[in-house]
Every structure is written in structure tokens, then in C-alpha cells.
Amino acid sequence: EPEVTQTPSHQVTQMGQEVILRCVPISNHLYFYWYRQILGQKVEFLVSFYNNEISEKSEIFDDQFSVERPDGSNFTLKIRSTKLEDSAMYFCASSGGQITTGELFFGEGSRLTVL
Amino acid sequence: AQSVSQHNHHVILSEAASLELGCNYSYGGTVNLFWYVQYPGQHLQLLLKYFSGDPLVKGIKGFEAEFIKSKFSFNLRKPSVQWSDTAEYFCAVTPSGGYQKVTFGTGTKLQVIP
Numbered sequence: 001e002p003e004v005t006q007t008p009s010h011q012v013t014q015m016g017q018e019v020i021l022r023c024v025p026i027s028n029h030l031y032f033y034w035y036r037q038i039l040g041q042k043v044e045f046l047v048s049f050y051n052n053e054i055s056e057k058s059e060i061f062d063d064q065f066s067v068e069r070p071d072g073s074n075f076t077l078k079i080r081s082t083k084l085e086d087s088a089m090y091f092c093a094s095s096g097g098q099i100t101t102g103e104l105f106f107g108e109g110s111r112l113t114v115l
Numbered sequence: 116a117q118s119v120s121q122h123n124h125h126v127i128l129s130e131a132a133s134l135e136l137g138c139n140y141s142y143g144g145t146v147n148l149f150w151y152v153q154y155p156g157q158h159l160q161l162l163l164k165y166f167s168g169d170p171l172v173k174g175i176k177g178f179e180a181e182f183i184k185s186k187f188s189f190n191l192r193k194p195s196v197q198w199s200d201t202a203e204y205f206c207a208v209t210p211s212g213g214y215q216k217v218t219f220g221t222g223t224k225l226q227v228i229p
Contacts, residue, residue, distance in 0.1 A: 033216070042221040043159070043205060056216055091159065103149065104217055108158040 002026040006092050006107035014115055016081050021110045023075045023092030032075045033093040033104065034067065036060070043091070049075065082114045117142035117208050119220035127226045128196050136191040136223050138206030145211040148189040150180055151219075154202045162204070165189065166211070176200070201227045 005024045034046040048055040066078045093104040122137040150162040163174025170182040206220040
């Protein structure tokens with residue numbers, strides 16, 4: 001069964017460093033998302049991406065964040081200068097082949113720890 | 116914009132007990148509804164979904180959910196829980212038709228005691 005894959009599974013970084021989280025969505029999907037889950041809290045929407053541009057972003061997704069689909073396969077989330085409060089599990093998701101039904105397929109997540 | 120509320124934050128049940136987790140959504144139009152499950156240390160997995168038709172939907176592992184439009188609710192049920200159902204359960208909603216972002220509830224932690 002096709003799946004969304006994410007790397008790294010866990011990254012530890014110093015505050016102020018740049019981090020790139022990588023995702024390979026399901027190959028025929030058209031919509032891509034990043035969500036995050038701070039420990040013990042709910043799953044929060046960060047950004048959605050369609051047709052090589054951001055469709056929607058939340059207020060969390062400020063200028064420190066960016067997304068890119070550099071090669072038609074990977075979908076990356078970059079945090080330019082990490083803060084302690086960026087520590088969370090980051091989930092990539094994809095949806096939609098020809099017709100999107102809203103169902104998201106999630107990767108296993110990348111745990112980011114900012115020290 | 117849509118929103119989702121889950122009333123129970125932490126539920127503890129004994130094995131074989133029946134389960135019902137509440138979910139209410141807020142949105143003015145038609146919606147697609149989902150329940151996702153997150154087992155300890157794992158990623159989110161789809162449990163079941165409602166798009167249209169029969170408001171009683173059946174998912175994996177014996178779970179079912181009923182969409183009651185008049186109450187804006189989509190409660191999750193299971194007649195008899197097992198220890199392996201220990202997980203966090205998230206209700207989610209998206210407006211129907213085309214692309215729309217999925218909004219999650221705050222989640223309910225279910226602990227099943229053997």
C-alpha cells in the first residue's frame with residue numbers, strides 16, 4: 001500500500017539553527033500538508049500546498065517557515081531559525097488523486113527537539 | 116471556518132466495556148468527517164470516514180460512528196473495547212467539495228485497562 005514517508009524520524013538541534021524536514025508524499029496525490037503536534041496537545045494545521053504554491057497557511061506558519069517541492073517528489077518544510085517552542089512532532093500528509101475526498105494520508109512524523 | 120470539539124479528554128475503560136467518544140463540529144455547509152487514531156509512538160491512521168449516504172459508518176477494528184446532522188455530531192462507538200484500543204482518537208472535519216483543509220479536534224486519550 002502506498003505510504004507517505006518522512007525523514008528524519010528524530011532531529012535534535014540548537015536554538016537558532018535551520019532545520020529541513022523531508023517528506024515523500026504518495027505519488028499520485030496532488031495536495032500536500034504539514035501539521036504539527038506539540039507534546040500532549042492537538043494536531044495543528046500549518047500549511048497546505050497545491051500546484052506548486054501554498055494554498056493556505058495558519059498563523060503559526062510565520063516567516064520562519066517555508067515549504068518547497070523541489071523535484072516533483074519531495075515536499076520539504078524548512079524552519080529558518082528554530083525556537084524552543086518549535087519542538088514538536090511534525091506530520092506530513094498528502095491527499096487527492098484525481099478527486100480529493102479530504103482524507104489525509106499521514107507519514108510517521110519527524111520529531112524535532114530544539115535545545 | 117470550521118471547528119471541532121471533543122468533549123472527553125481522557126477516558127479510562129475496562130476491557131469489554133462499551134465506548135462512545137463525543138465529537139461536535141461547527142460549519143455552515145456540508146462536511147466530510149473523519150476519525151483518526153494514533154497508537155502510542157505511531158502516526159495518525161484513518162479509522163473511518165463519512166462523506167455522504169448512510170449516516171452510520173463502519174470502520175476498522177469494530178469501530179463505527181454516526182453522523183447526526185441536526186446535532187452537528189459524529190460520535191465514535193465500539194461495543195466492546197480491547198487493551199489494544201489504547202490510543203488517542205481525533206475527530207476531524209473538512210468542508211465538502213474540492214480541496215479544503217482538515218481541522219482536527221483536541222483528541223481523546225483512551226486507556227483500556229486489562
